[in-house]
Amino acid sequence: MDSLRYNPGKLLLRALTAGLASAGSVALYIDPEWADIGLWTMVLGDGIGHDVLAPATAAFFALLAWRSAALAFGRCMALEIRDGTLIATTFWRSTSVPVHALVDVRLEEKRTRWRTITRLILRIAKEADIRTIRIPLGMTDLARFRYPKLVADLEMLAGCGSQSATAAPSEGAATDFDADAAIARYMARKASEPAQPAPDLAAAASAPARPAFGRKRLFR
DSSP states (O other), X not given: OOOEEBOHHHHHHHHHHHHHHHHHHHHHHHOGGGGGGOHHHHHTTSHHIIIIIHHHHHHHHHHHHHHHHHHHHXXXXXXXXXXXXXXXXXXXXXXXXXXXXXXXXXEEEEEOSSOEEEEEEEEEEETTEEEEEEEEGGGBSXXXXXXXXXXXXXXXXXXXXXXXXXXXXXXXXXXXOOHHHHHHHHHHHHHHSOOOOOOOHHHHHHSOOOOOOSOOOOOO
């Protein structure tokens, strides 16, 4: 399976947009008279909106701009598999897990007024818990018609079968996933793996000692 990469141009566009939003919030905090521009700016120009929301908004968008730029100028890697380890990078953090811990793969579509947002949903089993990782595919270089193939490749590598939906809406994706069944499949795969051979302590103890090198020191 080929690695999945974020699109640097889209990341830089998000960084620029977030930077402008942060600068606008700082401007409203410094000069509240700018709040007459619109309804949203009026919220940030007076009272608790000026004292709390404006600084918090500026800090959030500044963090968003920094993270977007860091991903754009970095490796831009969203998903890769190396030496049996799945490395998934979301917008805020990276997660490394064994491939066999992947118990469910699906696509989640969220329809908004102007567009449809598609996310790759990865569910990872960690002992008796399920962790969900969401990767926004619209921010990657992968073409939309290749989304189902990506899901099929991940299912084949993880051995989790074809029980996941390939284009399920966000409401259905959250309801038709059976966490107990996924954990049971993960524990069954983990139990079927060959156990590591234990070291033979008796043979190690009976082995002759290695000769020491160097000068012998004589005591009288």
